[in-house]
Amino acid sequence: MHPDQRQVIPIMPEEIRNEDGNVKQDIEINAAKRLVPKIRKDHPQLGLIIVGDDLYSKQPFIESVLANRMHYILVAKPSDHKTLMRNIESNNKLIKIEKENENGVRHIYEWLNEVELNQREDGIKVNYFRFQIIRTDKSGKEKVTYRNSWITDLTIREENVEQLVKGGRCRWKIENDLSRSFGGNVLIL
Numbered sequence: 001m002h003p004d005q006r007q008v009i010p011i012m013p014e015e016i017r018n019e020d021g022n023v024k025q026d027i028e029i030n031a032a033k034r035l036v037p038k039i040r041k042d043h044p045q046l047g048l049i050i051v052g053d054d055l056y057s058k059q060p061f062i063e064s065v066l067a068n069r070m071h072y073i074l075v076a077k078p079s080d081h082k083t084l085m086r087n088i089e090s091n092n093k094l095i096k097i098e099k100e101n102e103n104g105v106r107h108i109y110e111w112l113n114e115v116e117l118n119q120r121e122d123g124i125k126v127n128y129f130r131f132q133i134i135r136t137d138k139s140g141k142e143k144v145t146y147r148n149s150w151i152t153d154l155t156i157r158e159e160n161v162e163q164l165v166k167g168g169r170c171r172w173k174i175e176n177d178l179s180r181s182f183g184g185n186v187l188i189l
Contacts, residue, residue: 029055033064040068049073049154051171054080057151059117059124066153073168076128076151084151087116088128097158106134109165111156126151131165 032052039048049071050056057074065072078085088094096110111129118124130149136142150168154160 029061032056032061036064036068036070040070047071049167051167053171057081059120062117062124062126062153071153073150073152073154073164075168075171076126076149078149081117083118084115084126084128088112091115095158097161104136106132108132108134109161111161113156117151127154127156129156129161129164129168131168 036050050065050073052061052072052074054075054077056062056072057076057080062072062074076084091112094110094112096108098109099107101107109129109131111127113127114125115128116123117126128149128151131147132144133146134142135145148168150164152164154164156164
């Protein structure tokens with residue numbers, strides 16, 4: 001899918017299942033780890049960005065994506081990434097731009113490149129960005145109507161931060177459209 005296109009084209013499914021000999025139920029992250037190399041094998045020249053929720057924004061999955069010559073935009077909930085958030089706050093170099101549309105709705109973009117994801121000795125650095133939409137109600141009170149944050153391997157600049165946010169947000173288009181079409185039985189990273 002593309003953030004500026006309405007169509008969603010599934011390229012290949014990966015079943016969440018029990019492996020032969022396992023008694024434990026398979027999980028999404030394992031299915032995703034199997035899927036990434038298959039996608040690369042079937043589409044060796046395709047430029048791909050894997051978009052996923054917070055479940056995937058951990059170093060082992062990111063390493064798999066990068067090893068398969070893909071990029072990523074993954075949700076990074078502050079509550080699940082305490083080390084990342086401490087590193088961002090201690091750095092004190094978060095870049096911020098604010099845009100207001102004709103209706104007075106404010107869009108706030110913030111980002112920081114090259115931040116340690118975790119405390120592992122072999123920890124990787126990621127690029128972090130977050131986005132907020134703030135609306136003013138009839139009484140003049142401001143309200144945050146949307147907030148999210150992501151990590152990526154793509155370098156974030158003022159020229160591309162809006163497009164990266166669109167990419168991160170379009171994951172919901174897939175989840176909502178395909179889940180409705182297939183009765184909710186769709187694995188979407």
